Amino acid sequence: MPVADASRGKRAIERVGCASCHTIPGIGWPKGEAGPPLHGMAERALIAGRLANRPGILARFVRDAPALVPGTxxxxxxxxxxxxxxxxxxxYESGK
Ligand code: HEC
Structure with a gap:
């Protein structure tokens, strides 16, 4: 399995437009407010208030949140x- 790469992740975030709904550390614009700000993800115990905050789970969540959190x-x-x-x-790296 290839090692995850934060700089490629930043480009993907910009391409799909996560910041239209989220204020994301390291992304200057836009600073959307439909979703919660994504600061300090590395220190949080939970994702969306209910999933264990582990890399594999966060990766699945950002790709298909409704599959993990019905009704989100x-x-x-x-x-x-x-x-x-x-x-x-x-x-995990940007909001430390
Ligand atoms: C249409 C608006 C929208 C877009 C686009 C969007 N999100 Fe979200 N996101 C939300 C909302 C709303 C929530 C809160 C969901 C909940 O708590 O059930 C959320 C929750 C999250 C959370 C959990 C935050 C926490 O406080 O635990 C993460 C992480 C996240 N989004 C990352 C992303 C990423 C990365 C992208 C791009 C790949 C993205 N989001 C695109 C609206 C959006």
Missing amino acids: TMPAMPLSEEESRDVAAFL
Whole structure:
């Protein structure tokens, strides 16, 4: 399995537009407010208040949140599995 790469994750975040709904450390613009700000993901115990915060789970969540949290308003996002791991790596590193 290739090692997750935070800089590729940042590019994927910019491509699919996560920041239209989230304020994300390391992403200057936009600073969306439909979803919670994504600061300090590395220190949190839970994702979306209910999932254990581990890299594999965060990667699945950012790709297909409704599959893990039925009824969530966070949509599934057009990321490959590899990109979703890169996105998780970026979120853990960017908000420290
Ligand atoms: C259409 C708006 C929207 C888009 C686009 C979006 N999200 Fe979200 N996101 C949300 C909402 C709303 C929540 C809160 C969901 C919940 O608590 O059930 C959320 C929750 C999250 C959480 C959990 C935050 C926490 O406080 O635990 C993470 C991490 C996250 N989103 C990352 C991303 C990433 C990465 C992308 C891009 C791949 C993205 N989101 C795209 C709306 C969005």
